[in-house]
Amino acid sequence: MERDIRLKRLKFRAWHRGTKEADLMIGGFFDAHGAGWTDDELDWFEALLEEQDVDIMAWAIGSMPCPREWDGPMMQAMRSLSYVPLPR
Incomplete structure (x- = not known):
């Protein structure tokens, strides 16, 4: 799959998690870092998106x-x- 298309799909999945909190955390993470990721890092993130949002968020906040x-x-x-991102 073309990298451009893959990034667009991952961005959509990252920003459409089901709760605003998960969207901000996971989508914000993707927006801040995703464009510079290697294929292996994209693979990691894509696999992570298969996990439950509550688990991802719990791991991220410790x-x-x-x-x-x-x-x-x-x-x-x-x-x-x-x-x-913080709303203003």
Whole structure:
């Protein structure tokens, strides 16, 4: 699949999670970092989107231990929370 199309699909999936909180966290993370990701990082994110939103958010904010398969540099970046857009 063309990278352009893949990015558009991932952006849609990241921003249409079901709750505003998940949209902001997961979609904001994608918007802040997704364009610069390698194919392997895109694969990681695409697989992460198959997980439950509550789990992803809990791993990112540290309220639940993160499984080994998701823990690493990408989850560390998600934990920074400096990417969440704040409405003004």
